[in-house]
Amino acid sequence: MFGLSTLFPGLDRDQHADPDGVLVGQARQGSPLAFERLVLKHQNGIRAFLRRISGPDADDLAQETFLTAWKKLHQWRGQGSFKSWLYSIAWRTALSARRATQRRETRDHTWHMETDSLPDVQAGTDARLDLDRVLAALPEDQRAVLAMCYGAGMSHGEAAAALSLPLGTVKSHAARGRDKALALLTDLHPHVMQARITP
Amino acid sequence: MKHDPNLPQPSDPEVSDALLRALFHDTDEAGVPDQSFVRATMAKVERHRALWQAVQTTLFVIVIVCLGALMLQGGPATVQALNQSFESVMAATGTSQWMGPREIMLGAGLLGVLAAWLYAEKA
Numbered sequence: 001m002f003g004l005s006t007l008f009p010g011l012d013r014d015q016h017a018d019p020d021g022v023l024v025g026q027a028r029q030g031s032p033l034a035f036e037r038l039v040l041k042h043q044n045g046i047r048a049f050l051r052r053i054s055g056p057d058a059d060d061l062a063q064e065t066f067l068t069a070w071k072k073l074h075q076w077r078g079q080g081s082f083k084s085w086l087y088s089i090a091w092r093t094a095l096s097a098r099r100a101t102q103r104r105e106t107r108d109h110t111w112h113m114e115t116d117s118l119p120d121v122q123a124g125t126d127a128r129l130d131l132d133r134v135l136a137a138l139p140e141d142q143r144a145v146l147a148m149c150y151g152a153g154m155s156h157g158e159a160a161a162a163l164s165l166p167l168g169t170v171k172s173h174a175a176r177g178r179d180k181a182l183a184l185l186t187d188l189h190p191h192v193m194q195a196r197i198t199p
Numbered sequence: 200m201k202h203d204p205n206l207p208q209p210s211d212p213e214v215s216d217a218l219l220r221a222l223f224h225d226t227d228e229a230g231v232p233d234q235s236f237v238r239a240t241m242a243k244v245e246r247h248r249a250l251w252q253a254v255q256t257t258l259f260v261i262v263i264v265c266l267g268a269l270m271l272q273g274g275p276a277t278v279q280a281l282n283q284s285f286e287s288v289m290a291a292t293g294t295s296q297w298m299g300p301r302e303i304m305l306g307a308g309l310l311g312v313l314a315a316w317l318y319a320e321k322a
Contacts, residue, residue, distance in 0.1 A: 032248065036241050043236055063240045070244045131226050151223040175212070178219050196218055
């Protein structure tokens, strides 16, 4: 009849302040429909993020991400945004998959990000076509920060929470990664980038 | 590939931010949800949900049946009977230690706690 939130209205304020809070609450009570709406809302962003940090297995990892989120819904307390929490699961899922891949295929070089050179990049017809390949040349933390802050529209704080990194580190990764990505894209497409810089 | 410093670069960080954001936006696929992806994901979620419910229900039934058997059919007498069964198994297998009545009652108590937890989860 009277829940704790009725007696103490501020008790679950944080959870309901999040735009996804109501749906998460319903999903926690076992509503697959509510969870499906969350999947519908976030699937584009999560899949794009995973494509940028893990490549062709992105959709499998995205499904695993949502399944893990369903299992652990009760762990989201509403302190941070649900979006940030979901991306942190996606990030950990991608890291686990990478470790498993590295164990299976020690000679697989697809995850060797700590390099200053672009892996055999041939310039495409437009700068946007090469963005993912340029990102692949960045260290994985920088790439994840760029994918979150520039691709998924997350704030530095949300990215820091999702990646479990200090805020200052995220800001530094964002600035350095951005400059490096733009420099590499300019090398590949000087005219296209010039047109974009000075329209 | 090394970057050529003579090539043009945006000098203003805000311009760089906007430029990179625009490039990300251009490479994003259309914002229409992929229904097949959503269906496949929800199928996995439903499978997990059904499996977990089946496990919970099975455990719940087992615990209730065990408790019912212990409590309705004589309590301590049942425990004694169980103990004798265990002792005969011990004798057959040469095991020197087995659960006594105290351990069996403790086990029943733990099962009771488990049953209460499962009941609360289902509710």
